[in-house]
Amino acid sequence: MLRREVLRKLAVTPLFMAACKLKALGALAGNFSNSVRMPVLFLGHGSPMNAIEENEFVQGFRKVASEFGCPNAVLCISAHWETKGTWVTAMPQPKTIHDFGGFPKELYDVQYSAPGSPEMAKEVQRMIRSVHVEEDYSWGLDHGAWSVIKHLYPMADVPVIQMSIDYSRPAEYHYTLAAELSALRNKGVLIVGSGNMVHNLGMVDWKRLDEVGYGYDWALEARERINSAVLSGRHESLIRYEAQGRAFQLAIPTPEHFLPLLYVLGLTKEGEEVRLFNDKVLAGSLTMTSVKVG
Secondary structure, eight states: OOHHHHHHHHTTSHHHHHHHHHHHHHHHTTOOOOOSOOOEEEEEOOOGGGGTOOSHHHHHHHHHHTTSOOOSEEEEEETTOEESSEEEEOOSSOOBOOOOOSOOHHHHTOOOOOOOOHHHHHHHHHHOOSSOEEEESSOOBOHHHHHHHHHHOTTOOSOEEEBOEETTSOHHHHHHHHHTTGGGGGGTEEEEEEEOSSBOGGGOOGGGTTOBTOBOHHHHHHHHHHHHHHHHTOHHHHHTGGGSOHHHHHHOSSSTTTHHHHHHHHTOOTTOOEEEESOOEETBTEEOOEEEEO
16 A cells, blocks of 8 residues: 555544654654655635635645644744744743634634644754844734634644744745755644635635635636646746736735745755645635645
8 A cells, every 4th residue: 555545544544643642742842853754735724714625626635734743843934924133932821812703603703732842843943044033922813823723633633833024024035044944844844834725715706605616707816826826946037026017016916925935935845745735716816725745
């Protein structure tokens, strides 16, 4: 049986969950020793309701998690934590942030109680040399993080920290900064960028909100061109997204949901396998396209 199939079957067993817990205990003790190289993920997180709904996208998140072993920890770069400067959460128990409005009580009741990792926060500080990374003790896990990571690790037994997006910096800064984190992959850390490649809430067709596959012409064009650049390794055109014409301007009216993709691309090594999943358009002006590297 192929290793991938074995992992897929183990992912739902108590044995696999116990192994995750043991690895998490090691990570909490600061044991970020060299490990099997972890992949990198960009997850199109979409609506916060994906946290509690059962649909093809959350099934895609669970499936991709079954394709590799349990990480020591998760480092998430979420579209929903923008700061002046670059910060990393350093508290032992991050709170679950419900940073949205107008949703059912069931969603606000969700608590994702994964531990943090002050040790990994310090590791991130040590690795990044180009700028000073500040420690944060007040943020926690926003919905760009917990609403998708809860499907990867539903037992909340893997430590999770977040690194913020410095809104004052250009796209190239984020792409280059990511490369400084590359060694974390060899220490058993799963790095996740969470956003949406095409994300224009101002042009959402609310009457067709749940219609998977419906997209405006410009959204379909931007999706095709972004996907092609990701798969072919033509990262420069994505770093220079603002110069790519009308379709990109409509697809990326503000950068925060697109920049997490640049972190994932910045961590991609030449020759690594890059594949897409959850590659669907929604409500005219959104895509759920996600990426696995490695």
